[in-house]
Amino acid sequence: MFAETMLSDPAQVLRQVFGFPGFRGQQEPAVNHVMAGGDALVLMPTGGGKSICYQVPALVRRGTAVIVSPLIALMDDQVAALRQVGVNAGALHSEIDPAEARSITRDLIEQQLDLLYVSPERLLGNGTMDRLSRVQLALFAVDEAHCVSAWGHEFRPEYRELARIPDMFPGVPRIALTATADPRTQQDILTALRMESAKVFVSSFHRPNLRLSAAPKIGETAQLLEFLQRHKGECGIVYCGSRAKTERMAAKLTEKGFPALPFHAGLDPLLKRESLTRFRSGEPLVVVATIAFGMGIDRPDVRFVVHLDMPDSPEAYYQQIGRAGRDGDPADTLLLYGGQDVAQARHWLAQSSAPDARKRVMRTKLEEMVALTEAVTCRTRSLLTCFGEALDCECGHCDNCEAPPITVDASTEAQMVLSAVYRTDQIFGAAHIVAVLRGEKTEGVLRHGHDRLRTFGVGADHAGTFWRGLIRQLIALRALDVDTEGHGGLFLVQDEARPILRGEVRVTLRQDRPRPVRTDRPERGRGAAAVPVGGPVDASLYEALRLWRLAEAKGQAIPPYVIFHDSVLRDIAALRPTTLDELAQVKGVGASKLERYGRHVLGVLDAGLPDGLMKRG
Structure with missing residues (x-):
């Protein structure tokens, strides 16, 4: 097993295996809590490093870590990425090749597997739980844990069966992870998984990039x-x-x-x-x-x-x-x-x-x-x-911050809209109502005699876009609704419309206006942590590194990003390391990738730099 033959300190694993100089945010306390045998619920935004919270303890604690995921693509990507850093990982799911499944199962039984990714259906069937009961387990991780909640947006009923885990595997720590859970969903995850005593680690959901x-x-x-x-x-x-x-x-x-x-x-x-x-x-x-x-x-x-x-x-x-x-x-x-x-x-x-x-x-x-x-x-x-x-x-960094919208008191105009809908018998769509308000003698308006209504033409001083926007916003306010089973006619929702018609409720709405067309692309790294280190990026070196990575990925039949992310290649192109020791200092270059790709990367850099600048290490 990895933990028995290499490293026993979480910070060492983070540096030497994954190539990261230190933990971020809530990662370290979450890792330490699980390392000590505690249960945890981890909430981090996408890209916040949730997987580190179970992968590091999985490599330090004795035994195999079992990661439950509903997502085949994620399991395959995670396994490919872990194998790139020298970790023996495997996945069991419905699309796995039978020979590969047998090999992974053999590694599991022989205690040679560091991490096993498994779908909830595969975990609960095919004799998987029985096989797991005969091997030492480091931890259980429940990824995409919002799937366990009936209040979540991707409820998976089979996830509820994961509540059986503590009965079958007492003493094995569990960590549930998700990027999307409001407070109600968080509580439901803890209850559904029987993790009421788990410690909750919440990072900011803010994504500045x-x-x-x-x-x-x-x-x-x-x-x-x-x-x-x-x-x-x-x-x-x-x-x-x-x-x-x-x-x-x-x-x-x-x-x-x-x-x-x-x-x-x-x-x-x-x-x-x-x-x-x-x-x-x-x-x-x-x-x-x-x-x-x-x-x-x-x-x-x-x-x-x-x-x-x-x-x-x-x-x-x-x-x-x-x-x-x-x-x-x-x-x-x-x-x-x-x-x-x-x-x-x-x-x-x-x-x-x-x-x-x-x-x-x-x-x-x-x-x-x-x-x-x-x-x-x-x-x-x-x-x-x-x-x-x-x-x-x-x-x-949102549209409303960049161009604050104009708000207007549209109470009178809202009354006009509601009155026009009511006087046309609440069966016509937005286009007809706008025509009535603007005094347009369309064929439909004339055929129904709506040019004789008191509301005909009362809004002629506003453009059609204004009225369409106001109708949309009145729908959002629930003062109007649409007959979706009929022909899309508008009708009044009495409880919300009546106070507006009586003038008891003021209606302040945003006024739609053209947004400034952004023809520029934001600079890479703006508001983000991915600013290249060491100086400006040499575009030709960066492109050469990307081409090398693409060829390497095709040869291994894996996605390029599991070899190195773009941000790692940019840092390499900016730092221009000349030795393996220098390359090892780049964030994202761990020991296994250094051994596997180091001299290839230095060769690419050497070919792209003037003679004499590179020195082999």
């Missing part, structure tokens, strides 16, 4: 294309609410010259596997996907995430945007939303067969998401509030 932005839908394809122009040659994910939409949007992007692929559960398995392989290979792809895509994929250089449909909770939103910027470099996010989206989400929730208690919680989370889209103050602060965290100042 993520730029948050949201905008009402005007023309989503045009808005998306404008956004993507700033990210040509970069990798990103575009999320859609339906399978058909992913295919339609991917085709449009391909037409416009973007390398786009659709991805959803209904695709042919071979096509899905090919798309995943291309995504993990480092290609600068735009993946247009349903929300399942990206879960557990450790690709660190995803530079943007776009939502063309609104997520159903802040937790789901945070999880999905968290797939961008895992390397700490700046990444952009954009959420496009509309009144129809809000109404449809409310309708689906109302039709859900979930128990009433769960529907109440889901409704609360949906309304938090709606409020987040219409926020007029710092959007990051609004998001963090959903997780029980208070940011003590404005973030400075």
Whole structure:
């Protein structure tokens, strides 16, 4: 076993195995607590280093560590990365090759396996628990622990069965980890896993390298294309609410010259596997996907995430945007939303067969998401509030901080909208209501005699965009709703609309205005910890290192980022080490990678530098 033959100190393992000079934030206390045999719940944002909290104790404590994960892609990436640093790790899941599964099981029985990644279904079946009972175990880690909670956004009923672990393996410490859990979900995780006495380690959910932005839908394809122009040659994910939409949007992007692929559960398995392989290979792809895509994929250089449909909770939103910027470099996010989206989400929730208690919680989370889209103050602060965290100042890296929205008293105009909806019998959509308010004698307005209404033309002094924006925001306020089962007609929600019509409630709303078009790309490292050390990066050296890494990764059939992240290559290109000892000082270069790749890296640097600058160590 690794721990018996090498290192016994957590700081040594961190440095020599993983190449990190020291722990960050809550990592060290969490590691020490688990090392001492205690249970822990660890909450850290994506890219915050959650895996270190169980991987380091796994390599120091005696026995095999069992990591439960619902994500096959994550298990495969983690195993590949651990093998790169000299750790004997394996995974058991439904897509594993039978010969590989037999080899891993043999290593487990012979106590040669340091970490075993396993799906909850595989853990609880196939005799796995019985085999584990006959070997020494270092710890159990439950990754993506929000899946155990009925209040979480990705509830997995089989996760509840993990509550059996302490009965079958008394005395083996457990650590549950997640990047997305509000206070209610945190408590439910502890209760469901029978970890009520566990120590909770919470890091800030703030991701300074993520730029948050949201905008009402005007023309989503045009808005998306404008956004993507700033990210040509970069990798990103575009999320859609339906399978058909992913295919339609991917085709449009391909037409416009973007390398786009659709991805959803209904695709042919071979096509899905090919798309995943291309995504993990480092290609600068735009993946247009349903929300399942990206879960557990450790690709660190995803530079943007776009939502063309609104997520159903802040937790789901945070999880999905968290797939961008895992390397700490700046990444952009954009959420496009509309009144129809809000109404449809409310309708689906109302039709859900979930128990009433769960529907109440889901409704609360949906309304938090709606409020987040219409926020007029710092959007990051609004998001963090959903997780029980208070940011003590404005973030400075969201759209509302960069261009504070204008707020207006729209009480009178809101009364006009509600009156027009009521007087047209609450069966017409937004376009018809806007035409009535602006006094436009459309065919529909004339046919129904709505040009004779008292509300006809009362809003002629405002543009159609103003009225459409106000209607959307009245839907968000629940004063209006949409008949999603009919023809999309607007109708009044009496309890919320009546006080506005009577003038008892003032309506202060954000005034939509064009956002300044950002044609620049943010500098790498701005607001992040990934600033290259040692000086400016030599672009040609950096590119040469990337080409070497790509060839090496293809030869091993692994993703390039499990060899070295881009940030490591940038630091190497900036520091230009001339000996193995100097290369060993670069963050992310541990002993195993130094032995495996050190002379190759120095060779690449030597070839790219003037003669005489390199000296072999």
